[in-house]
Amino acid sequence: MMISKQLHTLIASLILISLTGCERCNPDSCDPPCDAIATPYALEIPPFFPPMDIPEDNPLTVEGVELGRLLFWEKSLSADGTMSCGSCHLPSAGFADPNQYSTGITGAQGVRNAMAIVNIGWSTSFFWDGRTTSLEEQILEPVSHPDEMALPWDEAVTRLQNAPNATTQIDYPSRFAHAFGPGDITAERTTQAIAQFLRTLISANSKFDQWRRGETTLADDEFAGYEMFLREGGDPEVTPGGQFGGDCFHCHSEAGLQFSDYLFRNNGLDSVFTPDPGLAGVTGNALDSGRFKTPTLRNVALSAPYMHDGRFQTLEEVIEHYNSGGVPSTTIDPFMKYNSGGLTLSAVQKGNLLAFLNTLTDTAFVSDPRFQDPH
Numbered sequence: 001m002m003i004s005k006q007l008h009t010l011i012a013s014l015i016l017i018s019l020t021g022c023e024r025c026n027p028d029s030c031d032p033p034c035d036a037i038a039t040p041y042a043l044e045i046p047p048f049f050p051p052m053d054i055p056e057d058n059p060l061t062v063e064g065v066e067l068g069r070l071l072f073w074e075k076s077l078s079a080d081g082t083m084s085c086g087s088c089h090l091p092s093a094g095f096a097d098p099n100q101y102s103t104g105i106t107g108a109q110g111v112r113n114a115m116a117i118v119n120i121g122w123s124t125s126f127f128w129d130g131r132t133t134s135l136e137e138q139i140l141e142p143v144s145h146p147d148e149m150a151l152p153w154d155e156a157v158t159r160l161q162n163a164p165n166a167t168t169q170i171d172y173p174s175r176f177a178h179a180f181g182p183g184d185i186t187a188e189r190t191t192q193a194i195a196q197f198l199r200t201l202i203s204a205n206s207k208f209d210q211w212r213r214g215e216t217t218l219a220d221d222e223f224a225g226y227e228m229f230l231r232e233g234g235d236p237e238v239t240p241g242g243q244f245g246g247d248c249f250h251c252h253s254e255a256g257l258q259f260s261d262y263l264f265r266n267n268g269l270d271s272v273f274t275p276d277p278g279l280a281g282v283t284g285n286a287l288d289s290g291r292f293k294t295p296t297l298r299n300v301a302l303s304a305p306y307m308h309d310g311r312f313q314t315l316e317e318v319i320e321h322y323n324s325g326g327v328p329s330t331t332i333d334p335f336m337k338y339n340s341g342g343l344t345l346s347a348v349q350k351g352n353l354l355a356f357l358n359t360l361t362d363t364a365f366v367s368d369p370r371f372q373d374p375h
Contacts, residue, residue: 037181038061038062038063038064038178038179038180038181039061039062039063040059040060040061040062041059041060041061041062041064041065041196041200043060043199043200044202046202046204046209046257047204047212047213048212048256048257049122049202049204049256049257049258050122050256052121052122052199053121053122054121054199055134055136058136058192058195058196060196060199060200061179061196063175063178063179064179064180064192064193064196064197065193065196065197065200066175066179066197067172067175067176067178067179067193067196067197068193068194068195068196068197068198069197069370069371069374070170070172070175070374070375071085071190071193071194071197072084072085072086072194072197072198073085073086073373073374073375074168074170074375075087075167075375076159076160076163076167076168077143077149077151077156077159078105078143078149078150078151079105079149079150079151080105081167082105083104083105083148083149084373085139085142085194086373088102088114088142088148089114089116089117091366091367091371091372092302092366093116093302093303093304094116094118094298094299094300094302094303094366095116095117095118095201095299095303095366095371096113096114096115096116096117096302096303097113097114098304098305099113099305099310100113100305100309100310100311101113101309101310102114102148104145104146104147104148104149104150105148105149105150106146106147106150108146108147109147110147110148111275111276111309112128112276112308112309112310113305113306113307113308113309113310115127115128115293115295116295116296116298116299116303117198117201118201118202118203118296118298118299118365119201119202119203119204119258119296119298120135120198120199120201121135121198121199121200121201121202122256122258122262123135123262124262125262125293126138127293128278128292128293128308129264129278129279129281129282129292129293130264130279130282130293131282134195135195135198135199136188136191136192136195137191139190139191139194139195139198140153140187140191143156144156153187156187156190157184157185157186157187157190160172160173160176160185160190161173161184161185168375170375172185173185176189176193179193180192180193200370200371201365201371202365203298203299203362203365204257204362204365205362205364205365206298206299206359206360206361206362207222207359207360207361208226208356208359208360209257209362211359212257218356218359219355221351221352221355222352222355222356222358222359223356224352224355224356225351225352225353225354225355225356225357226356226359227245228245228246228248228345228349228352228353228356229245229246229248229249229252229353229356230245230248230249230254231243231244231245231246231247231249232245232247233245233246233247233337233338233343234247234337234338234343235344239337239338244349246319246322246343246345246349246353247322247335247337247338247343248322248353250335251263251265251267251294251333251335252294252296252297258296258298259296259297259298259360260294260295260296260297261294262293262294263293263294264278264279264288264291264292264293264294265291265292265294265333265335266278266289266290266291266292266329266331266332266333266336267292267322267326267332267333267336268321268325268326268327268328268329268332268333268336269290269307269311269321269326269327270290270327270329271327271328271329272329273289273290273329273331276308276309277289277290278290278291278292278308279291279292286331287331288331289330289331290329290331290332291331291333292307292308297357297360298360298362299360299361299362299365299366300315300357300360300361301315301357301358301360301361302361302366306318315354315357316350316354319345319350319353319354320350322343323342323343323344323345323350324342325338325340325341325342325343328340
């Protein structure tokens with residue numbers, strides 16, 4: 001009876017091992033590489049957020065997310081081994097670039113400020129001009145772009161396939177096998193892993209979020225700024241529907257707590273659109289000239305400089321731009337309806353609006369150890 005019981009336990013253990021494969025092993029030391037079925041990642045959607053649309057061919061897994069984190073911070077994905085994706089998306093800057101223009105490994109600079117990658121899993125297009133419509137596709141460009149990381153993808157794949165090596169001590173073949181199963185490391189799998197990680201970069205614990213959940217209260221100036229944020233601009237005696245507000249909510253709606261409509265708008269920065277035509281450079285439609293993607297306002301106090309070209313260094317400058325009404329042009333957005341005369345906000349009103357914007361800072365998010373450089 002005892003032998004039979006021990007045999008039963010041994011068989012059960014062997015079955016468990018066969019089902020889980022290398023799941024309990026260290027993925028950096030599996031030999032041969034793991035063929036295990038990856039563990040589904042339990043993504044927690046915050047209160048008041050909509051569901052996240054995750055591609056069916058790239059579901060989130062524990063192993064995939066961790067691999068993506070390693071790759072996001074992997075400097076061997078740049079030609080000279082000095083730059084990672086995280087180099088231009090710093091946690092301390094709200095996962096944006098504190099420099100006006102990002103500088104590549106050759107010293108070349110772009111013409112746009114690197115956008116903050118926060119709650120990016122809810123976005124429907126990527127880059128300031130929306131030239132890609134999937135997160136996986138967006139990740140392809142920076143690695144191989146000659147003015148950024150400047151590493152051809154075939155060489156990037158070779159470096160990962162031959163790891164650990166002189167440039168990285170991570171056993172990437174085992175990591176990929178653990179996340180995706182048998183098969184070669186490819187550019188597609190690499191971008192899928194990074195995309196999985198980026199979809200976990202969810203910011204939802206700012207003071208504003210805590211207030212929405214009933215966990216704290218807003219100060220008087222913060223709540224006044226919130227009301228300003230939600231009110232129509234303009235003098236009601238002059239403008240039908242005017243409410244002396246900041247007129248912010250049209251483009252930065254709190255619907256779904258995204259603080260962006262993820263649409264493309266000309267917000268009155270310029271009257272001519274050279275050298276950067278914005279969305280028109282993608283669509284070829286002159287009516288899209290000067291239109292850029294609406295950025296989220298989450299952690300906006302951390303993510304200076306502002307606008308697609310980083311022209312404003314402070315939130316005070318941003319508020320004053322909208323208060324002035326912006327620059328009229330042929331494609332200016334209909335919601336920029338005060339470009340003649342401006343919003344005429346008082347100093348107190350502008351201060352209240354600034355106080356509200358600061359409530360969108362999520363210090364727990366930017367310091368979360370799950371998102372930091374693991375190398």
